[in-house]
Amino acid sequence: MKNIVIIATGGMIAGSGEAGRTTEYRAGTVAVADILKSVPQLGKLANIEMISLMSVDSNEMDEQKWLQLREVINQQAARDDVDGIVVTHGTDTIEETAYFLNLTVNTAKPVVLTGAMRPATATSADGPFNIYQAVALAADDQTYDCGVVCLFSSTIYSARDIAKINNYKIDAFSSPNDHAALGYMRDAEVFITSRPVSKHTIHSKFSQLEYSTLPKVGVAVYYAGAPAEVLERLGQDCDGLVVIGTGSGNYSQA
Numbered sequence: 473m474k475n476i477v478i479i480a481t482g483g484m485i486a487g488s489g490e491a492g493r494t495t496e497y498r499a500g501t502v503a504v505a506d507i508l509k510s511v512p513q514l515g516k517l518a519n520i521e522m523i524s525l526m527s528v529d530s531n532e533m534d535e536q537k538w539l540q541l542r543e544v545i546n547q548q549a550a551r552d553d554v555d556g557i558v559v560t561h562g563t564d565t566i567e568e569t570a571y572f573l574n575l576t577v578n579t580a581k582p583v584v585l586t587g588a589m590r591p592a593t594a595t596s597a598d599g600p601f602n603i604y605q606a607v608a609l610a611a612d613d614q615t616y617d618c619g620v621v622c623l624f625s626s627t628i629y630s631a632r633d634i635a636k637i638n639n640y641k642i643d644a645f646s647s648p649n650d651h652a653a654l655g656y657m658r659d660a661e662v663f664i665t666s667r668p669v670s671k672h673t674i675h676s677k678f679s680q681l682e683y684s685t686l687p688k689v690g691v692a693v694y695y696a697g698a699p700a701e702v703l704e705r706l707g708q709d710c711d712g713l714v715v716i717g718t719g720s721g722n723y724s725q726a
């Protein structure tokens with residue numbers, strides 16, 4: 473059997489709330505080890521090791537936590553006795569963490585991020601099945617050198633293209649802008665139907681660099697009548713700015 477390391481970071485998948493309800497949860501309050509106990513079939517998929525790295529709502533993720541996570545993934549992936557990594561993460565910012573890791577981790581071994589839209593205490597919590605499929609995906613040879621991927625509701629997404637598009641369904645993710653998902657799963661069976669062509673992980677120059685800090689980049693969203701002073705303020709605090717414009721990146725004269 474393959475050896476898979478699960479790195480827990482918090483989020484709804486480890487969230488708790490009123491029994492049966494999906495709202496008013498507290499993220500990162502349930503030990504992922506307890507969630508694993510609710511999926512006894514995991515032991516048939518792979519040998520599992522657990523690292524509880526942090527226990528945060530993913531809105532508390534920041535550059536330093538990303539660097540910490542990257543470091544732990546690189547350390548674990550460098551072990552000869554580790555075949556793949558699963559990261560449990562809150563869904564709100566999972567696409568940002570996944571994108572960062574996709575460009576910066578230095579391994580071709582599978583790195584699979586997953587989470588849940590319902591807290592562990594909800595009726596039909598989706599976390600246990602997502603973890604089950606994420607472990608199966610990380611243990612599958614097809615996932616090798618696919619870049620960082622995310623697994624939700626039986627769909628396999630490239631970290632490069634995934635976006636959260638819904639805030640109440642368990643099928644809350646998509647690959648917008650005409651990018652297809654990489655494949656799908658049926659229980660533990662993996663069907664990769666396309667592979668990323670953009671550079672990722674060991675092929676990305678960012679994966680070869682060491683970082684102790686990251687530059688601070690501000691993001692401003694343009695909308696009709698948006699005040700330009702926001703940019704001056706952001707410019708004082710940040711090393712660089714990104715403006716999310718309209719259409720193909722447009723904004724007013726101001």
Ligand code: ASP
Binds near residue numbers: 484587589590
């Ligand atoms: N607020 C939670 C988080 O991102 C939501 C979730 O995990 O679905 O940590």
